[in-house]
Each structure stands twice: as C-alpha cells, then as structure tokens.
Amino acid sequence: MCGFYFQLNKQKSNFINSYKISKSLRHRGPDDKGVYAKKKIFAVHTLLKIQDVSNKSKQPFSISFKKQKFNIIYNGEIYNKDEIKEKILKLTKYKLKTDGDTELFLLSFILWGKKFIEKIEGMFSYVIWIENTSEVFFGRDQFAQKPLYYFNSEKYLILSSEIKPILIALNFHKEKIFFNIKSIKHYFLTLNFSYNENTFFQKIKQLNGGYTGSLVKKKLKIIKTLKLKLPNKNEKKIYDINKFENISEYIVNQHLVGKVKTGIALSSGLDSRYLLYLISKNKKILKNLTAFTFSFENFKNETKEASNICKKLNIKHYIVYYKNKEFLNQFKRSLKYNEFPVGGLPQLAMFKLCEKAREKGIKVLIGGYGADEHFGSYKTFSHQKIKENQLVDGTLIKNEKFLKKSEKKKYGSEISKNLIEKKISYFLNLKIPRTSLMCDRFSMSSSVEFRNPFLDRRLYDHINQLKNIETKKKYPIVNILKQNGLLNKKYNKIFNQSPQKQIMKKKSIIKILKNIINDYEFIETINFIKFKNVLKKIDENQMLAWQIINIYYFFHTFKNIIIQKDLKKKIKN
Structure with a gap:
C-alpha cells in the first residue's frame, strides 16, 4: 500500500519541496520514495512493499507504448491479478518487467482505455498521465477503500492520497484555505462524513468511490464509472451454501496475495470467524498467520471466545488492551x-x-468489515423507512434544537425502499465510505495494509442472489461454521462493548467541554451552534458530547493552517 501526491501546473508556478510532501505521507509507504518533476508535472510516491519486494515496481512507474509514454502513481491491490495478467498477455507481446500489480494496472489502462477499472477487482486509487500531452486520468475503487482527494483551480490540479499534503502545498502557494462549515454542520446534524465529494475543508474535494476523472485540454471531467448491480427480479434465487463457501473462499484467497507476513483482526463475531475458517483451509498462509483482538479494560469482551477459536485452529493470538x-x-x-x-x-x-500488528512484523491485516451491510443484518434494515440522521441501531441524531435560529433547516430525509435499494442508498453509499476511510486510516497510520474480503463486488452480487437473505440474514455463514465445529448451537454474539459513554462522562472530559464556551476562536468559527444550550445537555447525551469533542479538537488540529486572517486580527485586539 502506498501514498501519493500529484500536481499539474496550468500556469507558471514553482513546485513545493518533495521532502515536505513525502514526510507527510511516509506512514503510508516507509519502504521507498519516488519523485517525478518534469515541465508542468510534479509527483511524489511513498511505497509499502507487499507484492513486489524488489525495487522494480518503484513509482512513479512508466511504460512506453506506441510512441507515447504513460506514467502512474498508484495505491492499491488487484485481487484478480492472475486473470488480468492472462488477458494482457493474450493481447500484447509486451514483456512484463515486475512481479507487482502496478505494471498490470497501467497496462490495463493502455490496452482498454478509461473504463479499464470495470475489469479489475480490488481496492485502488490512481493517477495516470501521458507525457508531453498534460492529459491526466484518475479514479477510485467501488467501495472507496483507497482514498483520493483533489483541489482544482485555474492555476493547478492537485491530487493526493491524503488531505494534509494538499494543505501543505496550498500554504506553500499562499492559497487561502477555510474550514467547510457546511460539512461540519452536516456531521453535527447526521453524524455522517466522508460519503460524498465534500471534505471539512473548502475547495478540497473527495473523489467518490467508483468515480473516475480526467483533465484533458484543461477541462476537468468527473463521472461515475462503476455501479453496483441491482438484482434481476425475475432471476431465480438460489439456496446453495457450498457455492457461497466456494466463492467466498476463492475471494479470500485472492486477498491473501503478497510476500509479507499476514494477520487477521479477530472478534468473536460471525464475520471475522468465518474469514478465519476460510484462511485456515490455506495451510501455507495458516502456518504464519497471527490473530489480533482488542479489548477494553473493565468491560465485557470477546477475548475468551476469540482465544478459544485460535487455540482450536492452532493460531498465534495477541490481545490488545x-x-x-x-x-x-x-x-x-x-x-x-x-x-x-x-x-x-x-x-x-x-x-x-x-x-501492535506492525510491531510484530505484520504488513497485511484481514478484516470482516462490510458483511453486515451486504447481508442486511443491522437493526435499521428491518425499518420500513430509514433516515440519513439514523444510526445503524435505529437511534436518531436530534441536534437541530441546538442550531441557531438562522441556521435551522430540516435534516433527516427518508430512504424508503426495498432491502437491496436500502443497501445501496443507505449502507453502501452512506455508511461504507466512512467505514472504508476508518479502515484506511487506522491501518496506514502504522504502515499496515487492511483488506476487507466482504467489500468485493463479486461477493456482493452473489449474496443478493441468495434465497431468503431478507429474513434469515447470515444463514450461509452460520451453517458453514456450525458444520465445521466453529460455532455452538446456542451461539450469541458477545458484543465488544465500548466504554465510550463512561469516558464522555468523565470529569476531565466534561471540564474540557464546558470550557469550550471560553474559546473565542472556536465559537466564532463554528458559529452555527448554540453552545450554551449544548453545554446544558452534555452530561446526559454522550453522543452529543462525542460530536462536540470531535469538532473541537478537529478545529484545533488544523486551525493554524485554516484560521481566517480577519479572525486572527480580532483575537489580537
């Protein structure tokens, strides 16, 4: 997995020092760094070696083909790599130079054009440019597993794996940057973020999952390229557990590719337990597999059940407290x-x-995120109507009463559709992008690649074909685990409860929250909330407290870059 930064100057402008950019992305790729600086284009890439551990796949990576030179910076994994390789070798006499998938990714673009990602199963974000033409192409995987942000103006187009390098570059170019108050307010009212093009910074956009973009003749164009299929209503539903196991095992094995140590994030739940069962069938991987489970102090936890599973399968297991x-x-x-x-x-x-995983030499972690969304097993799926300000357990965020009168607006539009449309509208378009962001950030902060086999288009399509999936939810997984002695007949999920409510009620946290009213910078910037009213309820509403402390520390984390000049003058006076 990797990190990258790309800048195309539309007007004459200097490039920022590559060290500052690579330093801000080093956690995403500590193994190597590559820099490209020619004419109008500047690119930096930091590499985490997983598939090709040599220096042959170093990026930016280039291929000369039919008198044109194509360049790429890429962050991701191709899981159907062997299939893509076979198709490419049938179409061209080009001799592959590497063992990695970066070369295959770029060749796919060269041979199949802008819609090449329809053939690729994987997680990815990329930037491709054709030398001497200033034509740029970029995109992102269906489930938004790998991030891509951009800033576009008359002067330059900037694309990056993270927002911080863009902020650093805009500061270098003395561009004005402001918080996106509209996005922050939407988070306050719905708890949603990272699901559309808007970030918490004005003019810095996120490319949505499944979208591609291009800059040709200075014109930026962004379109949705990958779309999830809606099941054919006339198609006969199937009840074939063996087929489900075979398909999921095939996909999991593709997610195990790499030449580095692999681990699994394990709970006592069905999803990661099922993944562990499938991995255990691959004896070569199982031999060196390590499992990791987190546990909160003084709380009912999943460690005993997770440890028992690991003992049964003879897998090394670490508990992270x-x-x-x-x-x-x-x-x-x-x-x-x-x-x-x-x-x-x-x-x-x-x-x-x-x-902890990185400390133990793990570079790849497998996780079970996405299964609940695909199987429709959250409580809200049983609701006839779902609202955008509704949590997966059915709870509604009711923060409109804390808005100033001039800011009040009706939030919580309804998503009233059948199960499959609910999956796409609410969970896959609204919730999965946030989950993907969290998986990327908590893993890449330690230079670990996190892979979610359930976030795969092929598995999604197959699950939608299963008979009675609307009522029996995860019956294929339950039956397979029971048949193989990995699930008791009286199984009850031991939810790994979180002491979030208790922490939000701690005196030290309440003191911080109640002192917010004296923070002039914060109150003046986040000016849509009636903070006096909020502070009256902060002791009893832990979710409200969680949102406020998020907004407060987010502001203070980035304020030195963002804070408006006129506000600084007011503070000085």
Missing part, C-alpha cells in the same frame, strides 16, 4: 491521521491494534 486513560492523547493523534472525525472508541482501539 485499550486503557481509558489513553483516550485523550490518542484521540488527538488519531484526528491528524483521520482528517475527519473519529468514528467511535472502537476505531481508536483499532489504531492501537494495528500498532
């Missing part, structure tokens, strides 16, 4: 990596789990 006293320091640090709010205390625990 999260202590409440670690919260504030880790929360502030995680916000820098996240560049959006922290989703919840379990995300902080996953930051720590990935640190």
Whole structure:
C-alpha cells in the first residue's frame, strides 16, 4: 500500500519541496520514495512493499507504448491479478518487467482505455498521465477503500492520497484555505462524513468511490464509472451454501496475495470467524498467520471466545488492551491521521491494534468489515423507512434544537425502499465510505495494509442472489461454521462493548467541554451552534458530547493552517 501526491501546473508556478510532501505521507509507504518533476508535472510516491519486494515496481512507474509514454502513481491491490495478467498477455507481446500489480494496472489502462477499472477487482486509487500531452486520468475503487482527494483551480490540479499534503502545498502557494462549515454542520446534524465529494475543508474535494476523472485540454471531467448491480427480479434465487463457501473462499484467497507476513483482526463475531475458517483451509498462509483482538479494560469482551477459536485452529493470538486513560492523547493523534472525525472508541482501539500488528512484523491485516451491510443484518434494515440522521441501531441524531435560529433547516430525509435499494442508498453509499476511510486510516497510520474480503463486488452480487437473505440474514455463514465445529448451537454474539459513554462522562472530559464556551476562536468559527444550550445537555447525551469533542479538537488540529486572517486580527485586539 502506498501514498501519493500529484500536481499539474496550468500556469507558471514553482513546485513545493518533495521532502515536505513525502514526510507527510511516509506512514503510508516507509519502504521507498519516488519523485517525478518534469515541465508542468510534479509527483511524489511513498511505497509499502507487499507484492513486489524488489525495487522494480518503484513509482512513479512508466511504460512506453506506441510512441507515447504513460506514467502512474498508484495505491492499491488487484485481487484478480492472475486473470488480468492472462488477458494482457493474450493481447500484447509486451514483456512484463515486475512481479507487482502496478505494471498490470497501467497496462490495463493502455490496452482498454478509461473504463479499464470495470475489469479489475480490488481496492485502488490512481493517477495516470501521458507525457508531453498534460492529459491526466484518475479514479477510485467501488467501495472507496483507497482514498483520493483533489483541489482544482485555474492555476493547478492537485491530487493526493491524503488531505494534509494538499494543505501543505496550498500554504506553500499562499492559497487561502477555510474550514467547510457546511460539512461540519452536516456531521453535527447526521453524524455522517466522508460519503460524498465534500471534505471539512473548502475547495478540497473527495473523489467518490467508483468515480473516475480526467483533465484533458484543461477541462476537468468527473463521472461515475462503476455501479453496483441491482438484482434481476425475475432471476431465480438460489439456496446453495457450498457455492457461497466456494466463492467466498476463492475471494479470500485472492486477498491473501503478497510476500509479507499476514494477520487477521479477530472478534468473536460471525464475520471475522468465518474469514478465519476460510484462511485456515490455506495451510501455507495458516502456518504464519497471527490473530489480533482488542479489548477494553473493565468491560465485557470477546477475548475468551476469540482465544478459544485460535487455540482450536492452532493460531498465534495477541490481545490488545485499550486503557481509558489513553483516550485523550490518542484521540488527538488519531484526528491528524483521520482528517475527519473519529468514528467511535472502537476505531481508536483499532489504531492501537494495528500498532501492535506492525510491531510484530505484520504488513497485511484481514478484516470482516462490510458483511453486515451486504447481508442486511443491522437493526435499521428491518425499518420500513430509514433516515440519513439514523444510526445503524435505529437511534436518531436530534441536534437541530441546538442550531441557531438562522441556521435551522430540516435534516433527516427518508430512504424508503426495498432491502437491496436500502443497501445501496443507505449502507453502501452512506455508511461504507466512512467505514472504508476508518479502515484506511487506522491501518496506514502504522504502515499496515487492511483488506476487507466482504467489500468485493463479486461477493456482493452473489449474496443478493441468495434465497431468503431478507429474513434469515447470515444463514450461509452460520451453517458453514456450525458444520465445521466453529460455532455452538446456542451461539450469541458477545458484543465488544465500548466504554465510550463512561469516558464522555468523565470529569476531565466534561471540564474540557464546558470550557469550550471560553474559546473565542472556536465559537466564532463554528458559529452555527448554540453552545450554551449544548453545554446544558452534555452530561446526559454522550453522543452529543462525542460530536462536540470531535469538532473541537478537529478545529484545533488544523486551525493554524485554516484560521481566517480577519479572525486572527480580532483575537489580537
């Protein structure tokens, strides 16, 4: 996995020092660095070696083909790599120079054009440019697993794996940068973020999952290229557990590619347990596999059940303990990596789990995120109507009463559709992008690649074909685990409860929250909230407290870059 930065100057302009950019991306790729600086284009790439551990796949990577030179910076994995390789070798006499998938990715673009990503199964973001033409092409995978942000103006187009390098570059170019108050307000009212093109910074956009973009003749064009299929209503539903197991095993094995140590983020739940079962069938991988489980102190946890599974399969197992006293320091640090709010205390625990994994030499972690969305097993799926300000457990965020009168607006539009359309509209378009962001940030902060086999288009399509999936939810996984002695007949999920409510009620946290009213910079910038009203409810509403502390520390993490000049003058006076 990697990090990259790309800048095309549309007007005469200097390039920023490559060291500053590569330093801000080093956690995404500590193994190597590549720089490209020619004419109008400047690119930096930091590399995490996983498939090709030699120096042959160093990026930016170039291929000369039919009198044109194509260049790429790429962040991702192709899981159907062998299939793509076979197709390419049938079409061209080009001799492959590397063992990695970067070369295959670029060749796919050269041979099949802008819609080449329809043939690729994987997670990725990329920038491709054709030398001497200033034509640029970029894109992102269906489930938004690998990030891509951009800034476009009359002067330049900037694309990056993270927002911080863009902020650094815009500061270098003395561009004015402001917080995106509209996006912050939307988060306050719905708890949603990272699901559309808007970030928490004005003019810095996110390319949505499944979208591609191009800059040709200075004209920027962005389109949706990858779309999830809606099942054919006339298609006969199937009830074939063996077929489900075969398809999921094939996909999981593709997610195990690489020449580095692999681990699994394991809970006592069905999803990661099923993945572990499938991995255990691959004896070569199982031999060196390590499992990691997080646990909160003084809370009912999943460690005993997870340990029992590992003992049964003879897998090395580490338990990562999260202590409440670690919260504030880790929360502030995680916000820098996240560049959006922290989703919840379990995300902080996953930051720590990935640190432990890297400490043990793990470069790839497998996880079970995405299964609940595909199987429709969240509580909200049973609701006839879902609202955008509704959590997966059915809870509604009701923060409109804390808005100033001039800011009040009706939020919480309804998503009233059948199960499959709910999946696409609410979970896959609204919730999965946030989950993908969190997985990317808690893993890449420790230079670990996190792979989610359930976030695969082929598995999504197959699950939608299953008979009775609307009512029996995860019956294929349950039956397979029971048949193989990995699930008791009286199985009840031991939810890894989080002490988030208790932490938000701690005196030290309440003191911080109640002192916000005295922070002039913050109050003047986040000016849509009636903070006096909020502080009256902060003791009893932990979710409100969580949102406020997110917004507060997000502001202070980035304010030195963002804060408006006229506001600085007011503070001085």
